[in-house]
Structures are given as C-alpha cells and as structure tokens.
Amino acid sequence: MTVHFPFQNSYSALPDSFFARVAPTPVAAPRLIKLNRPLAVQLGLDPDVLETPEGAEILAGKTVPAGADPIAMAYAGHQFGQFVPQLGDGRAVLLGEVIDKDGIRRDIQLKGSGPTPFSRRGDGRAALGPVLREYIVSEAMFALGIPTTRSLAAAVTGEHVIRETALPGAVLTRVASSHIRVGTFQFFAVRRDTDAIRRLADHVIARHYPELLGAERPYHALLGGVVARQADLVARWLLVGFIHGVMNTDNSSISGETIDYGPCAFMDAYNPSQVFSSIDEMGRYAYANQPRIALWNLTRLAECLLPLFSEDQEKAVAKAQDILxxxxxxxxxxxxxxxxxxxxxxxxxxxxxxxxxxxxxxxAKNQADFTLTFRKLGDAAGDPAADDARAQFMDPAAFDEWARRWHERTALEPQTAAERQAAMHAVNPMFIPRNHRVEAVIQAAVNDDDYTPFEEFVKVLAKPFEGQPDYAAYADPPLPEQRVLQTFCGT
Incomplete structure (x- = not known):
C-alpha cells in the first residue's frame, strides 16, 4: 500500500520571500504512537495506510510524500511586547494542503521535523512531552467546540533531543485552516514591502474570507473579519477557563483558530490573574488579560494594513481605529x-x-473550581437539593446567598428544570485537560514508554460534556500535592 496525500500547494506558489524551501530532516527510527483516525478520514486520507511503517516514516519526517512541496514559512512577531523582525518556522515544515470532505483547505505541517533557515541556532526538534501536550489540548479544544488547529498524528523519532536533559524526540503532524499569523504580515510590513502585504492579504481573503471578494473595500473588511473572529475566540477561551500562555503576534492566527499550544493550561480554581507559563514572569498573558492582548495584537495587524487602506495616513489610521x-x-x-x-x-x-x-x-474569593462550579450548578438547576456546587466554595454561605438570587431569576423563565439542566450541561464541560493529568500522562510516556494513560485521557476528553461515570476521576481537581504551578514552552 502506498500513502497518498492529494496535496495542493497554494502557499508555496506565492513569491519566494514568503518562505524557505526545506525538507524535513530524516530521523533514525520512526514509530507512530497515535493516529487521529477520524481526522484522517475527514481529510480524505486512508488511516489504515497511515498506520503502516511507510506512513510512520512520513508522519515522522523521514520520507517526503509525493506531491508535497515542503516549506518553512517566514514571519516576524512581537514576543512579550518586544518586536523580532524575523522569526519563521524554526522547527516546522508545511508539507502541503488538502481539501477535506467539507471542501475546506487544510494545511498539513510537521512540527519538530528538524532545523530550517529560521531556526536561530535551535535544533528544530521537539521533545515527546510538548508533542503529547499539544495533541491532548488541541483535540480537547476541538471537542469543546473552540476553533483550533488539530492533531493528526504523533510519532517518536528514535532519537533524543537535549533540553535540560536528554528527552525522547517526537514529531506532531498538525492540521490548520492555515498557518498565517499576524506576524506574517509584520514580516513584510517591517520591510516596507507593500506589494507583499497586498499579495498576502489577497491570499488570506481568498482562503479564509471568500465572502469579502466582492467587497468595495476588501482590506477594511478583512481587518473587520479578523477582529470579529479573534474576539469570538478569546471569549470562548475564557468561558472554559483556558489560558494560552504565549499570545505573541506570531501565535495569533489570521483564520481565528487557536494555534501553538506551548505553556497553555486550564484553570482549576478560578483566579482572573492566573498565570501558568514559566516565561510569562510579568503576567502579560494572564487569564483575564487575554482580551486586551488580543486587541493589542489586532492593532499590530491594523498597522500592517494601513498602506492598503489609503495613501492618506490620517484617514487610514482613523478607519483602522474605527474597525478595531x-x-x-x-x-x-x-x-x-x-x-x-x-x-x-x-x-x-x-x-x-x-x-x-x-x-x-x-x-475567586472562595477558590472555587471553575469547571466544576458551573457543571455542578447544572445539577442544582435540575435538583435544587443538589449541593455539589456549594461544596466548591471555602465558605458555602457565599454560594447560598448567590444561589437564592439565581433561583429567583431562573424562576422568571418558562423552561422546565430538566430543560435548563440539559442546556447547562451542553455548555459546561465535565472534563477538561487538567494540568496534573496532562503531566501524569507525559511522565508515563517519557519515563516508561507507556501510552495507555495517554490513550485513555484522549478518549475521555473527546466527550467533555458527557457524564462518563466510569471515568469520573478525570473530573476531579488536583490534590494540593498534585497542583501544577508552572507550564513550559518546550522549545
């Protein structure tokens, strides 16, 4: 059997300044540890063939499949507020694009596939832990209904990477509507290459916002479209307690998807100031700061688009401010x-x-668990005697006072208790990728080559809104000694 990817390569058809052509670096002994079979089918790929040794070689970067045109994309970015004029894919290679069963164009990218011209002295590789983290969290986000990149496969390379210690190397096959970022526009803006900005904007409109093709002012409309999608995305993050952890402009997707799961985390106890990322020392990307940072990033995009708005700088700025x-x-x-x-x-x-x-x-005052408070509130909606929501509060009386007002308010609506409970359970997950569970899964894989916990965790997270009584322990918050206080980028 031959692995066949029906690749198209629209991005690599753009001018050479948009990317560098580079093949993945072959690895010693590729082994597939997880294939997302439903996603493979959605992409028009044969999962049985992808699970063969030949498929593993492709998904680990040892072999380049027919039809691929591997490239590393160029981009710049503000990293924690500091501008870096050249970043780019330093450890990822875009193999090409496929049209999925819904007619949507999807990038297929290998992450951790070796050095590129943008590596900046890095090894271009990925350790197993960050690969598993991105697989777990990105697929959990998809199950939660939040726009996100997806994970098609994870493979180990048979080699080690050196971080603080020697760690198993791995490659993630990532799927995205595209990998175009705010930083992609910044790459050309800092070089004052207006023609490239226009070319990129036209490409983005055709790919992500085709409804704008006939717009009278398509570049104004493009900024408005990205603003709307980013605003919606960050609202969805906050509603499930998600903290991206590294909202640099090079990690801000033009398509409106969540991208680059580095030091990301989900809150346990609700805390608007919560930070997990070890590199976010000043709390720039804290939970409650995410809307403000998203707007800051969008303002950087608007600056890039000003030359396309008007030759009159004052008019261009005024229009951008209006859209923002x-x-x-x-x-x-x-x-x-x-x-x-x-x-x-x-x-x-x-x-x-x-x-x-x-x-x-x-x-916040009572250190109530974010996920369980809302989930158990749904139980209380169906049965006023249910007190599991109350149990989340250090001072249960604080909940009692609020619950009285809540019951008075819900009594003004015509829905039955059962209808209200069902609706609440449909939006309040029982299961999220709790940090201590993610770390336990990673340790089992890294230390013992045991992927059973990983497989089970991914299975549970695929149905976050269902009760799943056999897996009830996965909903539990961490014990004090299990708490994860910091998450790490993995590069």
Missing part, C-alpha cells in the same frame, strides 16, 4: 451571552451581568 473599536462589543457580547448560558439563562434581563459577576467574584 468593534472588538470590545463583539467580545463582550459573546462572553456575556456565553456566561448567561453557563448559568442557565435563556433570556437577557437587567441585572443579569451583575448576577454573573457576583458569582465570579465569590468563586
């Missing part, structure tokens, strides 16, 4: 609507936002 001004309302509308759903409100009334904020304030 929509972010706040779009984010707030999505976030508040999501919060209303999380507490079982189907309509909007005066006082709802205050009711929700009072719950969040009480949760």
């Amino acid at each position: 001004g929509a972010f706040s309302d779009t984010f707030s509308d999505g976030y508040q609507a999501g919060l209303r759903k999380k507490i079982g409100l189907f309509t909007e009334r005066d006082g709802d936002n205050a009711l929700i904020q009072d719950l969040l304030d009480a949760m």
Whole structure:
C-alpha cells in the first residue's frame, strides 16, 4: 500500500520571500504512537495506510510524500511586547494542503521535523512531552467546540533531543485552516514591502474570507473579519477557563483558530490573574488579560494594513481605529451571552451581568473550581437539593446567598428544570485537560514508554460534556500535592 496525500500547494506558489524551501530532516527510527483516525478520514486520507511503517516514516519526517512541496514559512512577531523582525518556522515544515470532505483547505505541517533557515541556532526538534501536550489540548479544544488547529498524528523519532536533559524526540503532524499569523504580515510590513502585504492579504481573503471578494473595500473588511473572529475566540477561551500562555503576534492566527499550544493550561480554581507559563514572569498573558492582548495584537495587524487602506495616513489610521473599536462589543457580547448560558439563562434581563459577576467574584474569593462550579450548578438547576456546587466554595454561605438570587431569576423563565439542566450541561464541560493529568500522562510516556494513560485521557476528553461515570476521576481537581504551578514552552 502506498500513502497518498492529494496535496495542493497554494502557499508555496506565492513569491519566494514568503518562505524557505526545506525538507524535513530524516530521523533514525520512526514509530507512530497515535493516529487521529477520524481526522484522517475527514481529510480524505486512508488511516489504515497511515498506520503502516511507510506512513510512520512520513508522519515522522523521514520520507517526503509525493506531491508535497515542503516549506518553512517566514514571519516576524512581537514576543512579550518586544518586536523580532524575523522569526519563521524554526522547527516546522508545511508539507502541503488538502481539501477535506467539507471542501475546506487544510494545511498539513510537521512540527519538530528538524532545523530550517529560521531556526536561530535551535535544533528544530521537539521533545515527546510538548508533542503529547499539544495533541491532548488541541483535540480537547476541538471537542469543546473552540476553533483550533488539530492533531493528526504523533510519532517518536528514535532519537533524543537535549533540553535540560536528554528527552525522547517526537514529531506532531498538525492540521490548520492555515498557518498565517499576524506576524506574517509584520514580516513584510517591517520591510516596507507593500506589494507583499497586498499579495498576502489577497491570499488570506481568498482562503479564509471568500465572502469579502466582492467587497468595495476588501482590506477594511478583512481587518473587520479578523477582529470579529479573534474576539469570538478569546471569549470562548475564557468561558472554559483556558489560558494560552504565549499570545505573541506570531501565535495569533489570521483564520481565528487557536494555534501553538506551548505553556497553555486550564484553570482549576478560578483566579482572573492566573498565570501558568514559566516565561510569562510579568503576567502579560494572564487569564483575564487575554482580551486586551488580543486587541493589542489586532492593532499590530491594523498597522500592517494601513498602506492598503489609503495613501492618506490620517484617514487610514482613523478607519483602522474605527474597525478595531468593534472588538470590545463583539467580545463582550459573546462572553456575556456565553456566561448567561453557563448559568442557565435563556433570556437577557437587567441585572443579569451583575448576577454573573457576583458569582465570579465569590468563586475567586472562595477558590472555587471553575469547571466544576458551573457543571455542578447544572445539577442544582435540575435538583435544587443538589449541593455539589456549594461544596466548591471555602465558605458555602457565599454560594447560598448567590444561589437564592439565581433561583429567583431562573424562576422568571418558562423552561422546565430538566430543560435548563440539559442546556447547562451542553455548555459546561465535565472534563477538561487538567494540568496534573496532562503531566501524569507525559511522565508515563517519557519515563516508561507507556501510552495507555495517554490513550485513555484522549478518549475521555473527546466527550467533555458527557457524564462518563466510569471515568469520573478525570473530573476531579488536583490534590494540593498534585497542583501544577508552572507550564513550559518546550522549545
């Protein structure tokens, strides 16, 4: 059997300044440890063939499949607020694009496939731990209904990478609507290459915003489209307690997908100031800062597009500011609507936002678990005697006072208790990739070559809104000695 990828290569058809042609670096002994079979089928690929030794060689970067045109994409970026004019794919190679069963063009990229011209003295490789983390979290985000890159496969290389110690090397096969970032536009803006900016913008519109092709001012509309998608994305992050951890402009996708799962994490106890990333020493990318940072990143995109808006700088800036001004309302509308759903409100009334904020304030003060508080609140909606939500609070009386007002408010709506509970359970997950569980899975794989915990965890996370009583322990927050206080980038 021959592995066949029906590749197209629209990005590598752009000018040479957009990328560097580079093949993956062959590895010693590739072994497939996980194939996402449903995703393979969605992409029009044969999972049985991908699971052969030949498939493993491709997914680990040892063999380049027919039709691929491997490239490392060029981009720049603001990293923790500091501009770096040249970054680029330093450890990833885009093999090509396929059209999936829904007619959507998808990039297929190998991450950890060896050095490229953008590696900046790095080895271009990935350790097994970060590969498993990205597989787990990206697929969990997909199951939660949040726009995200996907993970098609994880493979070990039979080689070690050197970080603080020698670690097993691995390659992740990542799938994305595209890998174009705010930083891709910045790469050309800093070089004052307006023709390249226009070429890139036209490519993005055709690929991600085809409804704008006939717009009177397509570049204005493009910025507006990216603003809307990013505002919606960050609202969705906050609604599940997700912290990206490294929201640099080179990690901000133009398509509106979550990309680059480095030191990411999900909160246990609710804390708006929560930071996990070991490199975010000042809390720039803390949980509650994410909307502000998203707007900051979008402002950097707007700066890149100004030459396409108008030759009159003042008019261009004014229009960009007007478009960016929509972010706040779009984010707030999505976030508040999501919060209303999380507490079982189907309509909007005066006082709802205050009711929700009072719950969040009480949760923060009482170190209530973010995920379980909302999930167990759904139980209380169906059975007022259920007290598991109350048990999340250090001072249960704080919950009691709020719950009284909540029951008064829900009584004003026509839905039955069962309808309300079902609706709340449909938006409040039981299972998330809790940090201590992710770390336990990684340690079993790295230390013992045992992927059974990984397989089970991925299986549970694929159904985050279902009860799954056989796996109830996966919903438990960490014990004090299990808490993960820092997450790491892995590069």
